[in-house]
Structures are given as structure tokens and as C-alpha cells.
Amino acid sequence: MWVYEKKLQYPVRVSKCDPHMAKLLLEQYGGADGELAAALRYLNQRYTIPDKVIGLLTDIGTEEFAHLEMIATMIYKLTKDATVEQLQDAGLDAHYVSHDKALFYSNAAGVPWTAAYIQAKGDPIADLYEDIAAEEKARATYQWLIDMTDDVDLQDSLKFLREREIVHSLRFQEAVEILKEDRNTKKIF
Amino acid sequence: MNQVHPFQTPEYHHMLRQLQELDFVCLELNLYLDTHPGDTQAINQFNHFAYERMKFANQFQEKYGPLLNYGHSFSGVPFTWVETPWPWQV
Numbered sequence A: 001m002w003v004y005e006k007k008l009q010y011p012v013r014v015s016k017c018d019p020h021m022a023k024l025l026l027e028q029y030g031g032a033d034g035e036l037a038a039a040l041r042y043l044n045q046r047y048t049i050p051d052k053v054i055g056l057l058t059d060i061g062t063e064e065f066a067h068l069e070m071i072a073t074m075i076y077k078l079t080k081d082a083t084v085e086q087l088q089d090a091g092l093d094a095h096y097v098s099h100d101k102a103l104f105y106s107n108a109a110g111v112p113w114t115a116a117y118i119q120a121k122g123d124p125i126a127d128l129y130e131d132i133a134a135e136e137k138a139r140a141t142y143q144w145l146i147d148m149t150d151d152v153d154l155q156d157s158l159k160f161l162r163e164r165e166i167v168h169s170l171r172f173q174e175a176v177e178i179l180k181e182d183r184n185t186k187k188i189f
Numbered sequence B: 001m002n003q004v005h006p007f008q009t010p011e012y013h014h015m016l017r018q019l020q021e022l023d024f025v026c027l028e029l030n031l032y033l034d035t036h037p038g039d040t041q042a043i044n045q046f047n048h049f050a051y052e053r054m055k056f057a058n059q060f061q062e063k064y065g066p067l068l069n070y071g072h073s074f075s076g077v078p079f080t081w082v083e084t085p086w087p088w089q090v
Helices: A019-030 A035-045 A051-079 A084-089 A093-099 A124-147 A152-188 B010-035 B040-064
Strands: none
Touching (some): A019 A051, A019 A124, A035 A051, A035 A124, A051 A124, A051 A152, A051 B010, A124 A152, B010 B040
């Protein structure tokens, strides 16, 4: 069961209409290492992960949905006042003819999201290493997105998200250690 | 319409920011405790901030309407949950 909270996890402000930046941000919306992929990856893996790390996957997976909402808010705010000409100049013409200004789960190149981006191996160490890699890739993407804009308000929200990837990676690394410790303890008996 | 919407005031943004800060502390402690479940000091902090968060969220909701759906927040009349702004409209 999930309950919706009517607020963002962290404020999202933009200082200008910038549909080109919105197009780039789609990478973190419906891209391979984006927030949708992250949320669905963790919340699906948790059913078969050892009990000791189910809580962590549940909580991080849930936080990813809050991040997805922040990315959606950025894209919405950056495009809501854009003219058709501005969307065209930003390279969003192909998006416009199919979706108008609606958000859609695709990456920055317009490729639709696919479940092939995520894995559930059933092997807890393999799954957690994938999760650590996903967080590190997302962190790198956030850095490159920050490099692509001079909008300090937008940069502030993106920096928050970049820092969250670091914390999640750290927590997943601790989860790996917990499972390794558990495995070693069991061998004694 | 010359009336300022309560969500356009600095007071709203200030209170929202305070709530987001309290929630951030709770979330961070939660994730930390997920992998350090035996840290009593962190659990005490978690319970302290959970209480502070609850108190502050109640004040916030009295002023600006429900934060949660499905009966986890009280409603005004008419049903205030469906009123704008939604988070991306703030």
C-alpha cells in the first residue's frame, strides 16, 4: 500500500522557460538509469531479497518515486510556457506530434522506457551490485545535467538529487556487507 | 481577483520548506537505520523527529489543507484534497 503526500521532497524552481533542458532531463525520467527505472527495479527486487534488506529496498524505491515527481515538475515547468516554435528549436518536435506537452516515459533521445533496462536476478549480491551501479550511473548523469544548464535554481534541485544517489549507493554497499556477514555467520554452524 | 492566494505567500513557502527539512531528517535517519538497526542513539533521534514532524505537519495542514489522501488527513468543506495547487504547480 502506498499513500500519496501532496508536496515535493525538495523544492523545484526554474528561472526560465527552457524546453531544450527539459528534453535532456527526460534521461532521468524514462531513461535506463532514470528515476522510473530505479523505483521499479528496487520495488520489484524486494520480494525475493533476504529479509534483512527488504526495508532498505522498500524505502529507497519509494524515495525514487519522489525523485520522479521532482523530474516531472522540472520538465513541466521548463515547457509549460513554450511555443510550438520553441519546442521545435529544442528538438522536441517529434515529442510534440505524438504527445503535445504531455510527459512521456522516454529518454533524452526519445526512446521509450523498457523493462529491459532493469534486472531482477534473484541472487541478492548480484541484485545489490546492480543497484549500486544504477545509483552511480544516475549520479554521473546528474552531474552532466548540471553541466548543461546555467539556471542556478534548476541546478540547486539537480544537486540535491545527485547527493541522494550518493547516499543510496552507500546504503546499498552497507546492505552487501550485511548479507556477506550473514553468509559467513551461517557457515560456522 | 486581487486577493493573494495563500500558496503564493512567503509564509507558505517558509512553512513548506520547514516541513521538507523535517521530512528530510526523518528519511535520512530511516535509511541509516535500515542498515544500522541497532543504533539506539539514532533511534532516539528518529522518534524525536517523527514527533516534531507530526506536530508541524498538523499545523501546516490546519493552514494549507490535507497532505495525505485516503483518510490519513482530515478534510475541510468542500473536499479540500482535490483543490489546487498540486506539488508541480507550486
